[in-house]
Amino acid sequence: MYAWRSLRLGRKSNPTQSLCWVVHRYYVKGKTASSSRWLERQHKDRYVRLASQDNYRSRSAYKLIQIEDKFCFLKKNSVIVDLGAAPGAWSQVVSERVNLDDAAESSRIIAVDVKDIKPIPGVTIVSNADVLQAETLTKTMAAMAPFVQADVILSDMAPSASGNHSFDHYRIMELARAALGISLSLLPSNAGVFLCKILEGREKKEFTAQLKRHFEVVREFRPPACRQNSSELYVIAWSRLKVSNTN
Ligand SMILES: C[S@@+](CC[C@H](N)C(=O)[O-])C[C@H]1O[C@@H](n2cnc3c(N)ncnc32)[C@H](O)[C@@H]1O
Structure with a gap:
């Protein structure tokens, strides 16, 4: 919250210390982990590979x-x-x-x-x-x-x-x-x-x-x-x- 308020008010703050920053990092990290799991699964899947070969x-x-x-x-x-x-x-x-x-x-x-x-x-x-x-x-x-x-x-x-x-x-x-x-x-x-x-x-x-x-x-x-x-x-x-x- 402090970071947002500081931003709105044009004050400088250390974002790594703000709750917003922590929530943002957690969210992005979570997303990245699930996206990379999805990518890994797609990569291993033989039907995904076949579909790209066969133009499906x-x-x-x-x-x-x-x-x-x-x-x-x-x-x-x-x-x-x-x-x-x-x-x-x-x-x-x-x-x-x-x-x-x-x-x-x-x-x-x-x-x-x-x-x-x-x-x-x-x-x-x-x-x-x-x-x-x-x-x-x-x-x-x-x-x-x-x-x-x-x-x-x-x-x-x-x-x-x-x-x-x-x-x-x-x-x-x-x-x-x-x-x-x-x-x-x-x-x-x-x-x-x-x-x-x-x-x-x-x-x-x-x-x-x-x-x-x-x-x-x-x-x-x-x-x-x-x-x-x-x-x-x-x-x-x-x-x-x-x-x-x-x-
Ligand atoms: C698993 S995908 C179909 C894949 C497709 N058979 C193919 O080979 O490319 C499921 C599809 O159902 C569609 N769908 C979901 N709800 C629908 C609805 N109420 N009316 C029409 N299509 C819907 C989705 O938009 C999605 O494209």
Whole structure:
């Protein structure tokens, strides 16, 4: 406090003796330590290195590649909506797998996120779009035109981690339910695929039960590219049931 007051009053003080200085040093030191831990982890991570070699925008690309290699749900001539797409690695993978050059007329990839997404060849971008807002469905449908239904809805959405697992679980499940709502509006009956990231936790059981009420087949999968210390996993659901029992 003394330092601030001295500064405002134009007096000279020894900053190393002030509380402000100590707090400032502590904060900067803490930040530096966690940033360097993050940098060290990134450096050691083989998927980070692979992503930079393969020109993917993030290591997340390999999660989708591993899920797709197992379940094979990305086909040519498809309409695919990628929710929570920034920075864009999943959309890059999707555009490679549906081979847009060959099938541009009958395929469409729509990348949706609250954040900005830099252009990706063959991908229609809907940025500044929050899935918790109803208008995001309208914007997504406008981006799909002339198609009115989608074949695949992907959601890799996640809120920024707070460090509190229950809170993060609750928030990601809120996003997962919003993604499911969008899927039910866009996928046709007796068809369609919905892939969604969630975190382990108390709401998982109810969410998968909800998926089973709307889709014929529901599976869980944790691709090897998920970080070891993360409790994330993916649920994948096929073939939207014609008559939904409840919500
Ligand atoms: C793990 S990142 C996705 C990475 C992406 N799949 C990729 O491969 O580049 C999670 C994304 O979810 C987005 N997100 C979080 N909350 C959202 C919301 N309410 N609406 C739309 N996107 C959201 C974040 O902005 C972030 O870009």
